[in-house]
Amino acid sequence: SNITLFPRFIDDDTLFELFTIADIAVFAFKKILNSGSVIEAMSAGLAIIAPASGCLPEILNESTGIVYSDDDDLDRSMLNILERDIKKLGLAAKQRANTLDWKSIGMQTSNTYMSL
Secondary structure (H helix, E strand, O other), X not given: OOOOOOOOOOOHHHHHHHHHHOOEEEOOXXXXXXXXXXXXXXXXXXXXXXXXXXXXXXXXXXXXXXXXXXXXXXXXHHHHHHXXXXXXXXHHHHHHHOOOOHHHHHHHHHHHHHOO
């Protein structure tokens, strides 16, 4: 009853509006390398449910939400997150998103290439 599904493309302005009224963002990607929408949701202070795909396991952890492995795990994750402190997850997600600035990402990328 408090869940709204948007199975379509959502433009940036609408997405930001939705993030401001949500508590949890669920990303049911089948294949993904990275996601600006996940980082935007984190920046808005939302608890996150996202797949263990691409770089997402590197930016998400138990303190920011749930990373799931398959469709069955996604179902369990959507139930399990309701047993957690959603506000605390959202705050941790927002704090984590604040560390994902382009300067530090560029430095990490540069350091990785320099180490090869």
